[in-house]
Amino acid sequence: MAQVMMDKTCRDFAEALAAREPVPGGGSASAYVGALGASLCSMVARYGASNPRFAEVEDDLRHAIAASGRIGFELLELVEEDVRAYGLVSAAYGMERGNPHRSEVIQDALHEAALPPYRIMVACSRVLALLEEMADKGSRQLLSDVACGAVFCRAALQGASLTLFANTTSMKDRERAEELERECDALLDTWLPRADGLAKRAADAARKRS
Template identity: 55%
Template sequence: MIDRSCRQFAEALAARQPVPGGGGAAAYAGALGAALCAMVARFDEGKPALTALSDELARAIREADAIRADLLALVDEDAAAYALVSAAYAVPRGDPERPARIEAALHEAVRPPYKIMQACARAIELLEGLSHSCSRLLLSDVGCGAMLCRGALDAANLTVCVNTASMRDRDHARSIDEDCVRLLGEWEPRAQAIADHAIGVMKKGQSHG
């Protein structure tokens, strides 16, 4: 899936087929957010005024590239997890193994979107650091990256919920849902604060222009 062009991926997403779906789209959006993070850090790397931040920028590039790779891999991982769920629900209703197969598939299917949420949180943290050190001309890119990661975070959470809602093991489902609520509670406001900071700085610059 991830080897397709942007156009091909969008066309596949629009097609009357289950994958790629919301989970894959979330992973791809998060990967774009992480890519913007790496781009900003690369533009700032080597600037004389930011010499003191050279180690931090190198780390940001390294980690953002790794997050992007993880999220792109999760596009395919999410599709594979959906295939397991689809196959489990296709088992005849009279088969005594059907409930257990469905439950096992749901437990697997919840992993990719949960990992997407965790990866997006890591990207938001990197973007947060860059938002206070990067060039004003790059702030809009930092803000865009944060908003893409926030959208991916929210979208992945929906994909988690659609799977936990069908689990028979309600204690396990509740535990996952609570972890997701914690992730959203911490990282949504932090992503929004990055965008708000970028807008504030840009508007302040306009007022003095």
């Protein structure tokens, strides 16, 4: 897949995000922020895997390196997927109003556009599970990095949910829309508090209260 957005420098991506253009938008930004969370998870795991003090959990750390790397790559691809999905919606709404297939095409495009943010949420949930493991098995000196990764994934989860809702609210197939919304709500209910827990754990440790 041609990585159009991810071929940009960080500065270029930020400038593209700031431009008066619909893409990249909140969904793509959320995917990128989630990928940064995955990268922090990889960093923490790599420090532990190369340290003899963590020999007992080396296999777990190396698994975390591989898993967070795969998820991070998936999230970078989802930056592009979100852009592509918006293009489908834009093209659908751009069809001539007299076209008898216009409504159906719009509805299919809206459903298609709700899938990348849902996948972003699932991916960030998987990263958060790995970060919880790194909080227990990685270096205590890197607990703040673990927590930063969790905060990034939390933001990405919530940001992606808003993009999902923006699409499902216009879907006429309410059964399909509400199924996505229920799954989205379940992810938020489960993982936002757990991400907050990691952030609090790091803050308390830094302030010597744990």
